[in-house]
Amino acid sequence: MSIPITLEFSGGAELLFDRQKRHDIDLPKQENPWRIQELLPWIRDNILKERPELFMQGNTVRPGILVLVNDTDWELMGELEYNLQPNDRIIFISTLHGG
Amino acid sequence: MEGVEDEVKRLRQIIEDKSKEIDQLKQELLWERGTCLPQAICDLESAPILQKDVKGLTNEEIRRYSRQLLLPELGVKGQQALKSSTVLIVGAGGLCCPSAIYLAAAGIGQLGIIDYDEVEISNLHRQVLHRESKIGVSKSVSAVAACQELNSSVNYVPYHLPLDSSNALQIIQQYDLVLDATDNVATRYLLNDACILAGKPLVSGSALRFEGQLTVYNYMGGPCYRCLYPKPPPPETVTNCSDGGVLGVVPGIIGCLQALEAIKILTGQGSSYSQKMLLFDALDGSFQTIKLRGRQPQCPVCGDNPSITKLIDYEQFCGAKATDKDKVLELLKPEERIPVKEYNTLLKEGTPHVLVDVRQPVELDICQLPYPCLNIPIDHVEKKQSIEKIEGQVRSLSEMRLHEKVPVIVVCRRGNDSQLAARRFQTILKDLNVDVKDIVGGLTAWAN
Numbered sequence: 001m002s003i004p005i006t007l008e009f010s011g012g013a014e015l016l017f018d019r020q021k022r023h024d025i026d027l028p029k030q031e032n033p034w035r036i037q038e039l040l041p042w043i044r045d046n047i048l049k050e051r052p053e054l055f056m057q058g059n060t061v062r063p064g065i066l067v068l069v070n071d072t073d074w075e076l077m078g079e080l081e082y083n084l085q086p087n088d089r090i091i092f093i094s095t096l097h098g099g
Numbered sequence: 100m101e102g103v104e105d106e107v108k109r110l111r112q113i114i115e116d117k118s119k120e121i122d123q124l125k126q127e128l129l130w131e132r133g134t135c136l137p138q139a140i141c142d143l144e145s146a147p148i149l150q151k152d153v154k155g156l157t158n159e160e161i162r163r164y165s166r167q168l169l170l171p172e173l174g175v176k177g178q179q180a181l182k183s184s185t186v187l188i189v190g191a192g193g194l195c196c197p198s199a200i201y202l203a204a205a206g207i208g209q210l211g212i213i214d215y216d217e218v219e220i221s222n223l224h225r226q227v228l229h230r231e232s233k234i235g236v237s238k239s240v241s242a243v244a245a246c247q248e249l250n251s252s253v254n255y256v257p258y259h260l261p262l263d264s265s266n267a268l269q270i271i272q273q274y275d276l277v278l279d280a281t282d283n284v285a286t287r288y289l290l291n292d293a294c295i296l297a298g299k300p301l302v303s304g305s306a307l308r309f310e311g312q313l314t315v316y317n318y319m320g321g322p323c324y325r326c327l328y329p330k331p332p333p334p335e336t337v338t339n340c341s342d343g344g345v346l347g348v349v350p351g352i353i354g355c356l357q358a359l360e361a362i363k364i365l366t367g368q369g370s371s372y373s374q375k376m377l378l379f380d381a382l383d384g385s386f387q388t389i390k391l392r393g394r395q396p397q398c399p400v401c402g403d404n405p406s407i408t409k410l411i412d413y414e415q416f417c418g419a420k421a422t423d424k425d426k427v428l429e430l431l432k433p434e435e436r437i438p439v440k441e442y443n444t445l446l447k448e449g450t451p452h453v454l455v456d457v458r459q460p461v462e463l464d465i466c467q468l469p470y471p472c473l474n475i476p477i478d479h480v481e482k483k484q485s486i487e488k489i490e491g492q493v494r495s496l497s498e499m500r501l502h503e504k505v506p507v508i509v510v511c512r513r514g515n516d517s518q519l520a521a522r523r524f525q526t527i528l529k530d531l532n533v534d535v536k537d538i539v540g541g542l543t544a545w546a547n
Contacts, residue, residue: 011310015478050481050482054336071388095332096307097287098305098307098345099350
């Protein structure tokens with residue numbers, strides 16, 4: 001069974017995804033549970049449109065992007081180790097600096 | 100009959116004289132107002148310190164603040180707390196303008212505003228305390244002048260200087276609370292560390308395009324900026340208002356919320372945004388509050404064993420300047436670039452060439468060079484169809500100019516992106532007989 005989840009990009013991160021903020025996706029079925037660790041390269045390879053280095057650095061997101069799992073900082077949810085659940089909402093926010 | 104005509108003539112003369120007199124008086128009034136602007140503080144020795152007044156409210160104050168005194172959450176106690184409070188706003192721009200005017204209106208004791216910059220015409224769409232008549236005036240002075248007109252009983256301190264590692268602690272120590280209304284990453288780290296070292300809550304706002312963010316750091320055991328962002332973002336990922344654009348009302352909304360949180364903290368209501376962040380999306384009309392991590396025990400500045408115990412070099416730490424001013428990139432050699440005068444000659448001589456404009460389409464709507472161009476936005480230069488377009492044009496020109504190099508001229512707004520793009524094109528098109536150059540200073544230089 002595939003896992004339906006929602007991805008959201010904001011704060012300018014959406015510019016790397018053809019300016020589309022919300023993406024409803026189905027993660028293909030796999031033997032082990034999907035973790036954010038696997039989700040990040042999947043996003044990079046499947047929906048990212050340009051400049052992957054502005055999204056990822058090494059195996060994680062680049063500095064300056066906050067990741068939220070259902071409106072909560074991923075740091076409180078296990079970061080890369082978090083096991084994705086059906087209908088999870090994962091948000092990637094690029095920090096703003098202007099004023 | 101003649102007498103009437105003379106009378107009309109005489110009256111007309113009087114009107115003309117009086118009009119001249121009015122103009123003269125207006126001029127004098129303007130001049131007087133100009134010289135009455137608040138005095139900027141340019142060195143810290145001359146900065147006044149608020150003598151905290153713990154006495155009760157005067158009748159005048161009771162009349163003035165009566166509508167907020169009626170709120171049981173505030174009351175006389177809250178108003179007195181505001182009156183004896185000091186707030187420092189760092190940055191006198193789009194976030195500062197609404198926050199400063201509301202804090203002044205609410206009857207804060209002392210309001211310090213710090214900015215190194217002067218008012219420019221391109222500020223006015225969002226920095227709504229500044230006026231056309233204040234262009235060229237120190238931003239902190241201009242913001243204070245506007246607040247003073249609304250409430251003259253506040254003690255204002257306009258600092259016309261850059262906040263840096265040498266003065267930040269000395270200034271911040273004199274205030275109860277700090278508003279981060281800056282526009283760059285380096286100053287945000289500096290302010291965070293200074294507020295941790297001085298033990299002050301930091302109400303942080305930011306805005307870009309149609310989005311705003313708001314958080315309160317270093318308050319009631321919550322996290323600091325470094326807990327959230329231990330590493331600064333790579334400089335190439337940071338967009339400022341002068342590149343990305345911003346709708347004026349967006350920082351307006353975030354700045355109002357900063358003033359609100361400051362008032363709640365100072366009057367003992369507490370903030371709603373410690374360990375939380377507000378995300379405002381103006382296009383969706385949505386306000387979303389997210390839950391953040393707590394203070395990080397391993398944080399280098401607010402953690403249990405901090406390694407940062409004094410202010411560092413923040414421009415070096417972030418690899419970026421502490422301003423949002425236009426940077427000048429020097430990537431290409433002078434011989435790989437073409438000054439606007441030379442390009443103008445090339446146009447006049449009718450030299451066939453391929454012109455590539457690497458700005459966003461919306462910028463081409465604003466202005467363009469007088470020569471047909473290929474629009475390939477900077478983020479599309481690597482794309483296959485972009486390269487094919489250029490190759491196509493180069494091929495059709497080389498048929499006309501056998502054995503001659505085809506000039507490929509790259510242009511952008513200020514001559515930074517055009518260098519990056521030209522360098523890429525030089526590599527990608529190396530098998531074609533081309534000479535890739537960029538225009539020094541871009542459209543800005545052309546317009547001048």
